[in-house]
Amino acid sequence: MARSPMPFDEDLLSGYLDGSLSHRETQRVRIQLEEDPESRRQLAEMSLLRDLALATRFSPPRDDDWPELPQTRISLISRSLGWLLLSAWGLVVSGLALWRFLAEAGDPLEVFLVLGLPGGFVLLFASVLVDRIRSLKHDRYRGIQR
Amino acid sequence: MTLSNAIGTENATSGPEADLILRARSGDRGAQEELARRHRQSAYFLALQLLGNPDDALDVVQDAMLRFFANLHRFDVRRPVRPWLYQIVRNRVLDLHRRRKVRKHDSLDASAADEERPTLQLVDESVDLEKDAARSQLQRKLWQALGELSHNQREILVLRDYQDLSYSEIAETLKIPIGTVMSRLHGARKKLRQVLKEDLRCLVH
Numbered sequence: 001m002a003r004s005p006m007p008f009d010e011d012l013l014s015g016y017l018d019g020s021l022s023h024r025e026t027q028r029v030r031i032q033l034e035e036d037p038e039s040r041r042q043l044a045e046m047s048l049l050r051d052l053a054l055a056t057r058f059s060p061p062r063d064d065d066w067p068e069l070p071q072t073r074i075s076l077i078s079r080s081l082g083w084l085l086l087s088a089w090g091l092v093v094s095g096l097a098l099w100r101f102l103a104e105a106g107d108p109l110e111v112f113l114v115l116g117l118p119g120g121f122v123l124l125f126a127s128v129l130v131d132r133i134r135s136l137k138h139d140r141y142r143g144i145q146r
Numbered sequence: 147m148t149l150s151n152a153i154g155t156e157n158a159t160s161g162p163e164a165d166l167i168l169r170a171r172s173g174d175r176g177a178q179e180e181l182a183r184r185h186r187q188s189a190y191f192l193a194l195q196l197l198g199n200p201d202d203a204l205d206v207v208q209d210a211m212l213r214f215f216a217n218l219h220r221f222d223v224r225r226p227v228r229p230w231l232y233q234i235v236r237n238r239v240l241d242l243h244r245r246r247k248v249r250k251h252d253s254l255d256a257s258a259a260d261e262e263r264p265t266l267q268l269v270d271e272s273v274d275l276e277k278d279a280a281r282s283q284l285q286r287k288l289w290q291a292l293g294e295l296s297h298n299q300r301e302i303l304v305l306r307d308y309q310d311l312s313y314s315e316i317a318e319t320l321k322i323p324i325g326t327v328m329s330r331l332h333g334a335r336k337k338l339r340q341v342l343k344e345d346l347r348c349l350v351h
Contacts, residue, residue, distance in 0.1 A: 045339050049335065
């Protein structure tokens with residue numbers, strides 16, 4: 001068979017593999033495959049890689065990993081306002097109680113005895129909470145049931 | 147270059163799905179949930195294949211699904227859903243790449259089978275055990291080799307060979323001409339063959 005005068009465009013091999021060529025281009029590739037063992041090898045290798053890729057199965061996330069659907073605007077606003085109100089209430093009440101106590105307590109030892117224990121617990125809890133939140137995203141074992 | 151796949155109505159949103167989208171748009175929770183169930187898994191797999199890391203993929207797909215629903219009113223129901231959703235996923239992946247260096251591609255060595263949530267499950271269909279083992283090994287290496295491709299190469303290879311999108315769907319997702327799809331895809335396949343040439347030599351005679 002006579003050699004084709006035009007240089008062969010290798011990209012056509014991918015188009016041929018994917019069935020995306022025109023009739024004329026398909027004929028051009030067939031001639032090339034008949035003539036050139038390297039092109040045949042290239043096509044066989046690409047075909048194998050595509051088969052392997054298509055046969056690859058990936059594990060889906062667990063059901064509880066999927067996010068909830070976005071809420072409606074009204075429920076989002078009311079939820080945000082609710083949290084804001086609760087947080088503000090908590091801060092005002094605890095601040096007021098602390099201020100009243102400090103204003104009325106005369107003895108520093110009394111202040112230390114009353115506030116030392118809960119203050120220590122609050123600080124320890126806060127440090128654990130911060131570390132936990134920061135590591136949560138990368139924790140491989142978070143889903144294990146104990 | 148003339149290609150047989152022309153951008154058009156191929157895989158356009160079918161009647162029932164268009165109806166589902168319209169109902170989801172109007173705030174029907176059932177329709178929104180059904181729409182999410184239909185598409186979130188393939189969106190997750192795309193993100194996973196582009197990023198190589200299940201946690202990053204889940205973050206990306208959660209964000210993408212939120213944007214999908216937030217922008218549903220702008221979606222043309224005559225168009226197919228998949229390329230549009232994939233475009234959103236792809237943009238989120240690019241954002242993640244920009245924001246930080248993505249954690250290295252997941253290791254897929256033998257110990258991966260013991261992980262709580264393995265990324266990859268190999269499918270054995272033939273009965274030739276020796277050849278099966280070689281193919282399984284090559285499948286793992288192929289997944290690892292994706293990490294050696296440039297972002298553009300990996301992206302186009304994932305869309306075609308893992309997601310099985312047509313050239314026209316890829317062109318629509320990436321906003322590039324179909325001719326560019328073929329040349330870029332061939333470049334990616336060539337690079338993969340180069341990376342895996344020793345293994346391919348054993349399997350292709």
